Amino acid sequence: xxxxxxxxxxxxxxxxxxxxxxxxxxxxxxxxxxxxxxxxxxxxxxxxxxxxxxxxxxxxxxxxxxxxxxxxxxxxxxxxxxxxxxxxxxxxxxxxxxxxxxxxxxxxxxxxxxxxxxxxxxxxxxxxxxxxxxxxxxxxxxxxxxxxxxxxxxxxxxxxxxxxxxxxxxxxxxxxxxxxxxxxxxxxxxxxxxxxxxxxxxxxxxxxxxxxxxxxxxxxxxxxxxxxxxxxxxxxxxxxxxxxxxxxxxxxxxxxxxxxxxxxxxxxxxxxxxxxxxxxxxxxxxxxxxxxxxxxxxxxxxxxxxxxxxxxxxxxxxxxxxxxxxxxxxxxxxxxxxxxxxxxxxxxxxxxxxxxxxxxxxxxxxxxxxxxxxxxxxxxxxxxxxxxxxxxxxxxxxxxxxxxxxxxxxxxxxxxxxxxxxxxxxxxxxxxxxxxxxxxxxxxxxxxxxxxxxxxxxxxxxxxxxxxxxxxxxxxxxxxxxxxxxxxxxxxxxxxxxxxxxxxxxxxxxxxxxxxxxxxxxxxxxxxxxxxxxxxxxxxxxxxxxxxxxxxxxxxxxxxxxxxxxxxxxxxxxxxxxxxxxxxxxxxxxxxxxxxxxxxxxxxxxxxxxxxxxxxxxxxxxxxxxxxxxxxxxxxxxxxxxxxxxxxxxxxxxxxxxxxxxxxxxxxxxxxxxxxxxxxxxxxxxxxxxxx
Ligand code: GAL
Numbered sequence: 001x002x003x004x005x006x007x008x009x010x011x012x013x014x015x016x017x018x019x020x021x022x023x024x025x026x027x028x029x030x031x032x033x034x035x036x037x038x039x040x041x042x043x044x045x046x047x048x049x050x051x052x053x054x055x056x057x058x059x060x061x062x063x064x065x066x067x068x069x070x071x072x073x074x075x076x077x078x079x080x081x082x083x084x085x086x087x088x089x090x091x092x093x094x095x096x097x098x099x100x101x102x103x104x105x106x107x108x109x110x111x112x113x114x115x116x117x118x119x120x121x122x123x124x125x126x127x128x129x130x131x132x133x134x135x136x137x138x139x140x141x142x143x144x145x146x147x148x149x150x151x152x153x154x155x156x157x158x159x160x161x162x163x164x165x166x167x168x169x170x171x172x173x174x175x176x177x178x179x180x181x182x183x184x185x186x187x188x189x190x191x192x193x194x195x196x197x198x199x200x201x202x203x204x205x206x207x208x209x210x211x212x213x214x215x216x217x218x219x220x221x222x223x224x225x226x227x228x229x230x231x232x233x234x235x236x237x238x239x240x241x242x243x244x245x246x247x248x249x250x251x252x253x254x255x256x257x258x259x260x261x262x263x264x265x266x267x268x269x270x271x272x273x274x275x276x277x278x279x280x281x282x283x284x285x286x287x288x289x290x291x292x293x294x295x296x297x298x299x300x301x302x303x304x305x306x307x308x309x310x311x312x313x314x315x316x317x318x319x320x321x322x323x324x325x326x327x328x329x330x331x332x333x334x335x336x337x338x339x340x341x342x343x344x345x346x347x348x349x350x351x352x353x354x355x356x357x358x359x360x361x362x363x364x365x366x367x368x369x370x371x372x373x374x375x376x377x378x379x380x381x382x383x384x385x386x387x388x389x390x391x392x393x394x395x396x397x398x399x400x401x402x403x404x405x406x407x408x409x410x411x412x413x414x415x416x417x418x419x420x421x422x423x424x425x426x427x428x429x430x431x432x433x434x435x436x437x438x439x440x441x442x443x444x445x446x447x448x449x450x451x452x453x454x455x456x457x458x459x460x461x462x463x464x465x466x467x468x469x470x471x472x473x474x475x476x477x478x479x480x481x482x483x484x485x486x487x488x489x490x491x492x493x494x495x496x497x498x499x500x501x502x503x504x505x506x507x508x509x510x511x512x513x514x515x516x517x518x519x520x521x522x523x524x525x526x527x528x529x530x531x532x533x534x535x536x537x538x539x540x541x542x543x544x545x546x547x548x549x550x551x552x553x554x555x556x557x558x559x560x561x562x563x564x565x566x567x568x569x570x571x572x573x574x575x576x577x578x579x580x581x582x583x584x585x586x587x588x589x590x591x592x593x594x595x596x597x598x599x600x601x602x603x604x605x606x607x608x609x610x611x612x613x614x615x616x617x618x619x620x621x622x623x624x625x626x627x628x629x630x631x632x633x634x635x636x637x638x639x640x641x642x643x644x645x646x647x648x649x650x651x652x653x654x655x656x657x658x659x660x661x662x663x664x665x666x667x668x669x670x671x672x673x674x675x676x677x678x679x680x681x682x683x684x685x686x687x688x689x690x691x692x
Contacts, residue, residue: 034101034106035104037069037070037106037174038405038409039363039409039412039414040358040363040405041405042066042067042068042364042366042398042402042405043068043329043365043367044071044072044366044369044370044384045071045072045075045366045367045370046059046063046071046100047076047077047370048073048092049074049077049080049092050373050376051371053092053095055389056096058389059371059385059389060099060100060102060105062384062391063103063105063370064104064105065399066395066398066399066402067399067405067406068105068402069104069105070108070366071100071107071108072107072108072110072177072329072330072366073093073096073097073100073107073108073110074109074111074112075110075112075114075179076115076142076180077093077112078113078115078116078117079115079117080092081112081159081162081163082117082159083117085120090162090167093163094167097167097173100172105172106172106173106174107170107173107174108173108176108177109163109167109176109177110177110179110180111156111159111160111176111177111178111258112159113145113156113159113160113178113179113258114142114143114179114180114181116144116145116152116155120155121139121144122139124151124152124155126146126149126151126190127151127152128146129144129146129184129187129188130146130187132232136188137184142180143183144184146188147185147250147251148190148191148194148254149186149190153254156254156258157257160178160257160262161261164261164264164266165265168262168266168267169266169267173270174270174271175272175293176262176266176270176272176273177273177274178258178259178274179254179258179274181275181298182251182254182274182288183280185250185282187230191230194250195228195242196225196226196228197225198242198246200225206222206224209222209238210222212238212515212517213236213237213238213239213517214517215236217236231243234435237512237515237516238516238517240435241428241432241484241516244283244428244431245287248283248284248287248288248427249287251283252291255274255288255291255292256291259291259292271293271294272294273293273294273296273327273329274288275298275329275330276318277297278297278298278299278314278318279313279317279445281427281430281431283427285321285427286427289321293322294322295319295321295322295326295327296318296326296328297315297326297328297330298328298330298331298368299311299314299315299330299331299353299357300330300331300332300336301332301336302336302338302339303340303342305345305346306349306356308356308653309456310449312356312636313448313449313452313464315356315357316361316423316452316462316463319361319463319464320425320465320466320469323463323469324361324416325362327362327364327366328357328362328365328366329364330366330367331353331368332345332350332368332382333368333369333382333383333384333394333398334350335381337380344382346683347397348681348684349683350394351400351683352652352683355404355649355651356651358405358649359636359638359639359651360417360638361416361417361640365401367384367398369381369383369384370383370384370385371383371384371385371387374387382394404670407669407670408647408669408670411645411669412647413642414642415645415646416640416641417463417639417641418461418639418641419459419461419463420475420476420622420625421455421459421462421463421475421622422462422464422465422469422476422477422478423448423451423462423463423464423465423477423478423480424464424465424466424477424478424479424480425466426466428483428486428514428516429481429482429484430444430481432483432512433481433483433508438540439540439558442558444481447506447508448480450480450605450606450611451478451504451506451611451615452464453608453611454612454614454615455615457615458615458616458619459624459625460627460628460639461638467479467485467486467492468488468492469492471493471496471501472496472499472501474501475501475502475622475623475624476504476622477496477501477503478503478618479493479503479504479505479506479509480506480507481507481509482505482506482508482509483510483512484511484512484514485510485511485512485513485519485524485526486513486514487513490510490526493527494526494527494530497530497594497595497597497598498596498597500595500596500597501597501598501622502597502598502600502621502622503597503598503600504599504600504601504602505524505527505531505599505601507561507602507603507604508538508559508561509524510524510527511523511525513525522535522536527599530599531570531592531594531601532566532567532569532570532590532592533565533567533590533592534563534566535561535562535563535601535603536563536564536586537561537562537582538559538560539560539561539562539580539582539583540558540559541557541558541559541560541579543557544557545577545579545583546578547576547577547604548575549573549574549575549588549589550574550613550617551574551589551610551613551614552609552610552613553577553610554606554607554609554613555610556576556588556604557605558605559605560576560583560603560604561588561603562582562583562586562587563586563589563601564587567592569593570591570592571591571592572589572590573589573590573600574588574589575588576588588604589601589602589603589604598621627648628662629661629662631650631658631660632654632658634652635650635651635652635653635658635660636650636653637650641692643692644691645689645692646689646690646691647669647689647690648686648687648688648690649686650678650680650687651680651685651686652685653683654682656682657679657680657681657682657684658679658684659679660678660680660686662675662676662677662688666688666689667688667689667690668686668687668688669688669689671686675688
């Protein structure tokens with residue numbers, strides 16, 4: 001029997017009167033409306049199935065006291081929800097949701113499909129994934145399921161359907177997380193057959209596939225679909241890319257299998273998401289995210305301390321999946337348990353990190369986890385309460401955040417990030433470079449960050465988007481390492497330049513086509529005529545070589561492309577100094593006005609100092625202005641824009657106290673009053689509101 005709760009708020013935050021009404025039972029009984037949750041939520045992962053029900057109340061009271069308004073529940077609780085095949089027990093979950101609701105805490109329900117129960121994998125062993133070495137996974141950890149297996153999908157759909165029918169109209173359920181961190185795939189013969197079918201659908205005929213993959217090379221030509229192997233990491237580049245696209249499409253259909261049944265049985269206001277992992281590239285996130293309502297990610301620092309550039313880029317990447325605000329659905333309360341050294345973040349750093357999340361567009365920051373299970377694989381992970389159920393030292397910092405989120409929520413409600421600069425990112429390109437790095441120190445994510453870092457510091461906001469996204473709104477679009485350039489992306493970029501934008505291509509761009517074949521022209525392939533120049537040759541470097549030009553003198557480590565300027569309007573921006581003879585005095589970066597805009601190609605991996613100058617030139621040439629204005633080094637500025645207001649989040653990540661002078665007086669939301677400047681201690685945060 002479900003218990004329905006009606007709550008009357010008599011006086012804000014002080015007195016709550018609870019009226020418990022015992023419902024008539026059944027999934028469809030009407031539920032009382034819940035009060036609207038605050039715009040910015042603090043949350044935690046809570047595992048009520050791991051504790052006696054008598055303990056729940058104490059935990060929820062402590063959460064409420066810390067200003068926590070969201071719990072994510074259920075994502076590993078399949079054996080508790082379906083202890084025996086076809087016998088579902090969701091009553092405890094309904095009681096947990098109701099108990100949380102009584103503390104003004106909303107629930108996000110995780111479908112438990114990352115950890116199938118032992119009875120399931122024992123009875124249907126084909127649902128267990130098979131490793132590349134042909135060994136089947138065993139029970140006892142998680143992610144042991146086979147994402148392509150029809151029986152597993154049938155079982156997953158049934159449990160998701162049961163949950164959705166029961167909770168799809170529950171006013172305290174905000175939304176759904178499908179599964180948990182999609183990652184592991186299977187190499188069993190049935191999956192291989194599915195891959196071969198997928199290839200048939202994509203390529204139509206073997207003749208076409210053989211041509212597009214140039215299988216004449218090494219006698220790779222196929223005369224039957226079932227000859228085609230799965231290859232990972234080393235193999236025909238067309239085959240490698242096809243396998244990753246199959247993996248991505250299979251995650252999409254795996255997700256859709258649950259998503260459809262949740263959508264069919266839930267209120268439209270309940271969102272559906274899944275939790276991703278920053279720069280993880282095990283599948284193409286643009287493929288998988290297109291069916292979701294909301295992007296959400298698990299933000300862990302691991303060893304060391306927060307790097308606001310690296311972490312900020314991961315936020316911006318996640319925000320780009322749906323091009324709107326996102327959630328940090330998991331983050332570390334101090335420390336993790338899986339790094340080489342599981343050091344704690346410093347006092348004040350967790351709070352600074354939470355505000356950094358919000359600045360980049362997160363509407364929720366949720367800590368993993370509330371309390372460690374007494375047994376299980378993650379006993380040492382950071383938590384908000386200890387094994388005795390009382391607060392750990394970090395709890396007070398979280399409670400401070402709870403108060404601050406409540407204070408800032410009205411100003412932040414309805415605000416989003418807006419950027420003048422976009423960085424283009426594609427999984428195809430990252431994979432293509434990783435499979436053939438040519439210099440084993442070449443890391444495509446670091447290449448992206450080498451551009452992102454100085455551009456973020458100058459512009460104070462950057463969007464990260466796929467190369468086929470609409471680009472008209474950006475003054476500057478930068479594509480570092482856009483190695484695979486599809487026809488559609490090339491057209492999109494050319495139109496952007498023709499229309500007045502400034503496109504900057506970074507080293508290794510425009511080399512491959514959509515099948516991961518070399519373009520039949522030199523880099524940047526279809527954009528050569530627009531650029532009025534091209535890459536004559538690329539060189540992997542043993543050691544840094546000198547560069548000199550418009551951006552000063554510096555060094556080029558790892559990678560150098562010898563450019564040529566064929567058009568009289570193409571300007572040479574920098575040149576290589578003396579090195580291997582081939583590169584001596586040759587162009588390393590060129591630019592040309594084209595259409596109403598400009599196109600630039602940077603062929604050299606630039607050292608940080610030269611890249612900072614290059615970023616200055618890129619932004620100045622494109623008319624990009626900082627969101628707030630110049631601030632001391634190490635101070636991060638983010639801005640969120642509403643219809644009538646604008647909120648700046650300013651954080652001191654430097655090692656010294658800093659003073660930030662504001663261009664105009666602003667309301668200091670956390671400190672109170674109107675300020676013309678703010679003093680920030682190390683890890684200090686100011687949240688400032690201005691009208692637009
Ligand atoms: C995440 C995972 C959580 C927990 C956490 C520990 O990757 O989703 O369930 O294991 O890591 O850091």
